[in-house]
Amino acid sequence: MPQITYRQALQQALREEMARDERVIVMGEEIGEVTLTPSKVTEGLFQEFGAKRVLDTPISEEGFVGLGIGAATLGLRPVLEIMTINFVLVAMDQVINHAAKIRTMFGGELQVPMVIRMNVAQGSQLTAQHSQAFEAWFANTPGLKVVSPTTPYDAKGLMKSAIRDDDPVVFLEGGQYYSERGEVPEADFTVPIGLASVVREGADLTIVSHGYAVRRALRVAERLHGEGIDAEVIDLRSLRPLDVETVVASVRKTHRALCVEQGWPTYGVTAELAARIQRACFADLDAPVERVGGAEVPMPYARPLENAALVNDDKIYGAARQLLVESGMLARGVGAAPADAQPAGGNGRVPAGAAAGAVAG
Amino acid sequence: MPQITYRQALQQALREEMARDERVIVMGEEIGEVTLTPSKVTEGLFQEFGAKRVLDTPISEEGFVGLGIGAATLGLRPVLEIMTINFVLVAMDQVINHAAKIRTMFGGELQVPMVIRMNVAQGSQLTAQHSQAFEAWFANTPGLKVVSPTTPYDAKGLMKSAIRDDDPVVFLEGGQYYSERGEVPEADFTVPIGLASVVREGADLTIVSHGYAVRRALRVAERLHGEGIDAEVIDLRSLRPLDVETVVASVRKTHRALCVEQGWPTYGVTAELAARIQRACFADLDAPVERVGGAEVPMPYARPLENAALVNDDKIYGAARQLLVESGMLARGVGAAPADAQPAGGNGRVPAGAAAGAVAG
Amino acid sequence: MSTVSPTERRLETALPDEELLRLYRQMVLIRRFEERAEEQYTRDRIGGYLHLNIGEEATVVGTTTAMTADDYVFASYRDHGVALSLGTPVQAVMAELFGKETGVAHGRGGSMHLLDVQRHFLGGWGIVGAYIPIAVGAAFALDYERRPGAVMCLLGDGATATGAFHEALNLAGLWHLPCLFVVTNNGYGMGTSVERSSAEPELFKRAAAYKMPGERVDGQDVLAVREATARLLRLARDERQPSVLECITYRYRGHSPIDPGRGYRTPEEIESWRRRDPVDLFGQRLRERHLLSDDEAEQVAEDVEREVQAAIDFALQSPDPNPEALYQHIYGRQAAEQFSRMAPGAPFGERSIGAAPLTQEATPPDAPEQRAGG
Amino acid sequence: MSTVSPTERRLETALPDEELLRLYRQMVLIRRFEERAEEQYTRDRIGGYLHLNIGEEATVVGTTTAMTADDYVFASYRDHGVALSLGTPVQAVMAELFGKETGVAHGRGGSMHLLDVQRHFLGGWGIVGAYIPIAVGAAFALDYERRPGAVMCLLGDGATATGAFHEALNLAGLWHLPCLFVVTNNGYGMGTSVERSSAEPELFKRAAAYKMPGERVDGQDVLAVREATARLLRLARDERQPSVLECITYRYRGHSPIDPGRGYRTPEEIESWRRRDPVDLFGQRLRERHLLSDDEAEQVAEDVEREVQAAIDFALQSPDPNPEALYQHIYGRQAAEQFSRMAPGAPFGERSIGAAPLTQEATPPDAPEQRAGG
Ligand SMILES: Cc1ncc(C[n+]2csc(CCOP(=O)(O)OP(=O)(O)O)c2C)c(N)n1
Ligand SMILES: Cc1ncc(C[n+]2csc(CCOP(=O)(O)OP(=O)(O)O)c2C)c(N)n1
Numbered sequence A, B: 001m002p003q004i005t006y007r008q009a010l011q012q013a014l015r016e017e018m019a020r021d022e023r024v025i026v027m028g029e030e031i032g033e034v035t036l037t038p039s040k041v042t043e044g045l046f047q048e049f050g051a052k053r054v055l056d057t058p059i060s061e062e063g064f065v066g067l068g069i070g071a072a073t074l075g076l077r078p079v080l081e082i083m084t085i086n087f088v089l090v091a092m093d094q095v096i097n098h099a100a101k102i103r104t105m106f107g108g109e110l111q112v113p114m115v116i117r118m119n120v121a122q123g124s125q126l127t128a129q130h131s132q133a134f135e136a137w138f139a140n141t142p143g144l145k146v147v148s149p150t151t152p153y154d155a156k157g158l159m160k161s162a163i164r165d166d167d168p169v170v171f172l173e174g175g176q177y178y179s180e181r182g183e184v185p186e187a188d189f190t191v192p193i194g195l196a197s198v199v200r201e202g203a204d205l206t207i208v209s210h211g212y213a214v215r216r217a218l219r220v221a222e223r224l225h226g227e228g229i230d231a232e233v234i235d236l237r238s239l240r241p242l243d244v245e246t247v248v249a250s251v252r253k254t255h256r257a258l259c260v261e262q263g264w265p266t267y268g269v270t271a272e273l274a275a276r277i278q279r280a281c282f283a284d285l286d287a288p289v290e291r292v293g294g295a296e297v298p299m300p301y302a303r304p305l306e307n308a309a310l311v312n313d314d315k316i317y318g319a320a321r322q323l324l325v326e327s328g329m330l331a332r333g334v335g336a337a338p339a340d341a342q343p344a345g346g347n348g349r350v351p352a353g354a355a356a357g358a359v360a361g
Numbered sequence C, D: 001m002s003t004v005s006p007t008e009r010r011l012e013t014a015l016p017d018e019e020l021l022r023l024y025r026q027m028v029l030i031r032r033f034e035e036r037a038e039e040q041y042t043r044d045r046i047g048g049y050l051h052l053n054i055g056e057e058a059t060v061v062g063t064t065t066a067m068t069a070d071d072y073v074f075a076s077y078r079d080h081g082v083a084l085s086l087g088t089p090v091q092a093v094m095a096e097l098f099g100k101e102t103g104v105a106h107g108r109g110g111s112m113h114l115l116d117v118q119r120h121f122l123g124g125w126g127i128v129g130a131y132i133p134i135a136v137g138a139a140f141a142l143d144y145e146r147r148p149g150a151v152m153c154l155l156g157d158g159a160t161a162t163g164a165f166h167e168a169l170n171l172a173g174l175w176h177l178p179c180l181f182v183v184t185n186n187g188y189g190m191g192t193s194v195e196r197s198s199a200e201p202e203l204f205k206r207a208a209a210y211k212m213p214g215e216r217v218d219g220q221d222v223l224a225v226r227e228a229t230a231r232l233l234r235l236a237r238d239e240r241q242p243s244v245l246e247c248i249t250y251r252y253r254g255h256s257p258i259d260p261g262r263g264y265r266t267p268e269e270i271e272s273w274r275r276r277d278p279v280d281l282f283g284q285r286l287r288e289r290h291l292l293s294d295d296e297a298e299q300v301a302e303d304v305e306r307e308v309q310a311a312i313d314f315a316l317q318s319p320d321p322n323p324e325a326l327y328q329h330i331y332g333r334q335a336a337e338q339f340s341r342m343a344p345g346a347p348f349g350e351r352s353i354g355a356a357p358l359t360q361e362a363t364p365p366d367a368p369e370q371r372a373g374g
């Protein structure tokens, strides 16, 4: 199978679907005549399909998302690009109060087959207004579907499923890995929406995450492997629908769950995961479900501050070790949990200062 | 102490703070010269303080929220009214990417002392675009504070705290109880942000919720009391900061937790509650933390459909009974759990149809 | 202000008598339907919000009857008249207000969210201004598929203050999309007058910011409105030139039942508008031209009365949507399978009546026309 | 297009020689600062985005030097020149780009979020158009407190397509707030030309939609820009009349370092603008009027070179923000107590460096002036 990048996989999916279905159009800022958008996913489409099907818009997210919705209600299948997830905030009403509501509020007489692509890159010093990950908000919204592929294979397969889907799909792309390579068949294939994948098998601990955090989880699993611990890693791939069955089956096997996300964990994706797991696996858990997320602060610019705010391998590793200790698999102190990963203590209490710092962040 | 309505309590707080501090202004749609806004909280303020301090805006939520932010950065203390929470979606960028970010991204050189009032009424057949409760999104956002008073006393005390606070505060009001009465001292007092209140003491079960659901929780607690079960009821009052200490102390005592919210539970407020409780009270729980929320559908218009979608006392009662059964306090079948409140079954599995129906809602 | 008389002469020669009578009948139907709907609301048979077109009949009928079979229309939540004028069965409209399965939106949308895909009415919408870009998107789709029609987007004076209005008109002008933006200027957005909400109260002038023609017409004169609408829809269809038409009219009632409609306007103001009541005005004109006798007018009133009463009876007898169907119309075809793995650990409070599987939408994915009635 | 020559004459008599030389010096400083910043970026001492004012010096200096001590200014992320022109210490600007504690935003904001409250520069902002309503809010506060100043909001051509632009200008016009909206039209928003993004490419004409005066000026002519800005700021201050000023200019570089700046424009186009380089143009004019000798020009270049190099050295030697201070500047005074009960059951991944308590903001709550430097 040919090795192509995540970006190329998305390009292939778009190209193939546009060739397959006249109703598919692509729209966004800086995605056509020139592709200055960081994703560069649409590169070449303007040259191949022309100005009629590949449209550069003004800086009007609310306007062009609404335009996409209207076109979709009359049968087109728009694929919109929001340059980065941060800018969808000005189009939130169109996504939440329109795309997600239309089928229901019109009694099934209209539908919105539309894909909204968003780059969820964090870090690289983009600062507070350009470094967020609030995908949980879309996943909280009935009427929407939310997917988050992390491999070139899934990127192509899920993009095809999303374009062929009859509902609005929020398609989360990870800026950090547009250029990473993976095997992708040339044949036409799809990856079903709503199906998680076990990207690494293990018996001792389940690490559940999505997006770029999956990459980190895999690295941490390797590191743990070197210490004789076998972690299972689950890539959710879809946030709504959420494949709880796959997660629960894994935790029933490992008895330990660590949930990881790039974004702010309080009221974030990992909250739902922990809530579901504790309910479905109550009798199976050897320790409480643990969570790791980004520091709860607007992202600061300075590199040392940003590094401190972002999720990193050490934080995940530290949380995993802590979980293994709490569940009695590792003796306290054994192994080299980094100093910065000390637990909150059995009863979860820490000095008020730390608490505020930690959560008020 | 005089008995006044929730609406009057908010009016008092606004009037007193406007009299106390020249920098406090009130702004929104239909809140001044005439108060056609459903809340009618600002009634009389225009007549008392004049057009300079009580401003009717055009239908420009993004514009006047931004205007409030700018005024706040130069030292004013605007209290904005968003007619209902649904309309804040067009101003989401101002709230999330500006109000919440300004102090950090400018290194503490600017701040936004501003209150954004929102009516979170659900039901009364307002339909999909006018019947939502996504307060968890604000609570997920560092830089914001989120409060949700449910009594006249808390309404007045929290409004004063919010106006005097140096950070942007999202102030959630419940349309269902603007006219409910309660005792409120005439003296100047505040209710601290970040402090939950135990509104009913009990030893058998903890029901945690916020907003209108607290009213329901109290009624259900009464009903359970008649069956010899003592439920403790916690009104969170603040969603960010979240007073986890009070919740955890209660669950350590009752060993059972039921979390209730008006909104969509998947990725909602109850997810964070369950995640926190299972971690802090792992050894104390006799059963998994249970959650009850609204049906995961855009709100339908027809009364029977809406009634089926909204959280109601029976659903909460059924969940409470189920929890007591699972935790061995009640024998299965004993007591009269309504037919519509059957559990998902021990392993949480239900027929795919029901599952989809339930969660895909 | 486009002068009316020449228009008028042109039209009354242009329009066949029966068409003139049809316009009159539609106006009377809307007036009466709204009065009865108001009464049904007070009897608690209608819930939620209820926004009436009473006083705006000439604008509603003048615009909608100027559409060709190829054109589409979008409206705000104040949408009853649009459906009625387009000929949507009165009983299906009333049934929707009553929240019945037989309603145009199967009881899911209610008063604010009427639609009639077959007659190209793509909805009443609840968020002020937000559906304007969606209407422009429909125009984009027509243009993209080289279909002959144009899209007419009805919006209120208050909606012109929204960012969505600006972004939508800029896109329509920039891409030369076939649409007409009709601003129904009834003087107020809820209790806020145009003068208190718009820096430029002559709203049609805003068209220039998008290099579009804009004009103003007497919204009480159904023929003037119809003439301008027909002309500007043609401009959109034939020359891909979007434009703005401002219709000056008035709503007698409050914004919605919770608003008595006073406090922000004087009885004199309301009275002065009643003296130019659009239905009377047009009836009068038809009489003067001997196109309508008192008996005929009486007949129209009776027919309409009967029709509206029948609609109420139909709505009353219609079945409520089945609560078991709560999860219908949430997602399309593929969802049941996609969501089938989400159950474990779910909160079950909302599952109590959730046993119904996701609806399998009937419409095949590859028949957008059929689906959207294109 | 306001003709330049009369303006010019008026100004050169009006402006003292040293002021003219100061304008020149500021333009040279901006040009050189940006060139060195670009170089530092390639050396990876600056991260994130970097948007340069190279080519736009006349617009930046012409607008900002027309402000009185009472006026305030807001800018987009393309904001280095604004701070420099206002006299913000060069080293504090460079230190912010380097992400140092000694930067104007203590390393929290970087290139896009410069500010200088003392000099009334209320920030560089990252979301296109979104800060326009915020600038209007600042104007509201000045008006509310009967303070003498006005607010100048600098925005790009691309920003005029945003809904925020429309809502903000409508509010400013409706409430007669003291502000001036300066559209820095450099021909492109990233790779999209004004013609491809605006239905009305003559952007100043959009002012009419808000009953505001709008005019266009040669953005390469610092004196013309300064004259128009001074006049329109006076209009805002004295007559509470907001307005729009469009400055026609050009950016030589790409949108930001990731954009080579070609592909969407020809070398000829760039060259033609270089022939009207604002710095050369003004230097030339000063020479012709014997206000600037070659030696003096040489001296200015040397001074600026030294100043910018010193700023780089200062930034290099400055301390990074302490990671322990990650939770500083997130919330104000009251937060530490308010958040003290939130710890239990918290995920601890992000707590690893969270031991620092919330900052107690120094500024007293009752000194807004001091806080915002009013
Ligand atoms: C974004 C948004 N803000 C506020 C509201 C509440 N609201 C409903 S109708 C209305 C007034 C609209 O006035 P106008 O556009 O003139 O239409 P009219 O009711 O006069 O027909 C308002 C403020 C809303 N629905 N959406
Ligand atoms: C709402 C939003 N959408 C998209 C972007 C990405 N973006 C950053 S700058 C820019 C172009 C702005 O052009 P213009 O307003 O002309 O300013 P210039 O860069 O030319 O100074 C875009 C699209 C953004 N920051 N905010």
Ligand SMILES: [Mg+2]
Residues within 6 Å of the ligand: C156, C157, C158, C184, C185, C186, C187, C188, C189, C190
């Ligand atoms: Mg109106």
Ligand SMILES: [Mg+2]
Residues within 6 Å of the ligand: D156, D157, D158, D184, D185, D186, D187, D188, D189, D190
């Ligand atoms: Mg530009």
